[in-house]
Amino acid sequence: MTAEHAAGGLDPEDWEGFRKEAHAMLDAALDRMQGACDGRVWTPLPEDAKAGLQEALPRQGRGVAAMREGCEALLDYGVGNTHPRFFGWVHGSGTPGNIIAEIAAAAMNANLGGRDHGAIYVERQVVEWCRALMGFPESASGLVVSGTSMATLIALKAVRDRALGIETRRAGCGAARLVGYCSSETHACVARAFDILGLGSDALRLIPVDAAFRMQPEALREAIAKDRADGAQPFLIVGTAGAVNVGAIDPLDTLAEIAAAEGLWLHVDGAFGAIGMASTKIKPQLCGLERADSLAFDFHKWMHVNYDAGCVLIRSEEDHRRAFAARPDYLAGAPRGLAAGDRWPVDYGPELSRGFRALKVWASFVEHGVDRFGALVERNCTQAAYLGHRVEAAPEMELLAPVALNIVCFRVLRDGADAAALDALNAEIVLRLQEAGIAAPSTTRIGGKLAIRVNITNHRTSERDLDILFDAVMKEAHA
């Protein structure tokens, strides 16, 4: 410890001992990542470990070794999404490289609410790369956020305030009857944003989908016309690039045309699908995404940035800033010094204090390059098609939705079983695979039927992993 450190602070007294603990933790973390393909997919936290966590608030610290041991003891009890046979929900699988970036971010302990410091320039560069990747204009603005739910909230706040006028920020929504439109397959975070923004989730019209689970443009046009005739104020269309149940991509180009013709804002939820813009094969399916007024997507899904990190892009920087900018005196900018710098993130989102999430995103782009992400997206889609074919070829299985991208929804059939029995059978198969540690698919409902849902946003998955999953489902089906 140098003489300048005040006694009684939180820095180690024994830096050599501290370094040993830190290096031990780094080795354990790297061992964990290096062995990510081995062993069980998911292991629940043992009862004694749960009990061990339920200690009284420590009045006295136990030191760095005890703290490091406690952290290390948790390593095997994650969600399982670092394993190649994790297929549940939509989770990215993380990278060892991000461990390095997280160490640097922790050492800097930067607050990215604003001001003029290195981390701000990194976030700006990440947003700029994303703007270019997604085909947004140079004038667009953006922010690195916790995930698509937060990105959606920020985008919808910008469009709400544009539609109702900026005085809404002070006066509230009053009796306004704003209505928005999305497909019945849209993620629940959009309805949640309507709720949080005081619009009410009933103001979000769910437009029916076609056989490929894509929004039906004609039904959208009719709904808008009906709402206008009823005196409501349509303001927003939400398209999805990769719907959470089956991976469907709405006809974004057509939605952009309808939005332009009707004077509505087009928001795209590209939580995982937007990263398809990195692939020359997938990009054509996303045609129209670049015409959106706003886009929400995640780095922690198909780009595998370690949790959590997402992004919002907004075409009109002015609409974006006007929805959030309002700085009290103590946050005033300055022409020089630490409080200098234009575009403070606090003026573009609800959070004042913000961590350095952007560094791990920057690190992933720098380490791997965007073409690699594109290639991995394509590989996952090929793998989904492969699994889909295996399901279709099996008489005792039923594919419940076309494989549009990276998700396979299917179920096991059993002679004589009624609808409820089939639901129970398939739910039980998923639970057994998870509990056995063999694989971790999840479930959803397709047309009312319980589906085994296999989502492949996993850079560690091989075809062999899909064979292991398929064989395990078959075995359970015949058990």
Ligand SMILES: Cc1ncc(COP(=O)(O)O)c(C=O)c1O
């Ligand atoms: C299509 C879609 N939209 C939004 C979300 C919510 O994203 P997040 O969990 O990053 O907030 C998800 C999550 O799975 C999703 O799949």
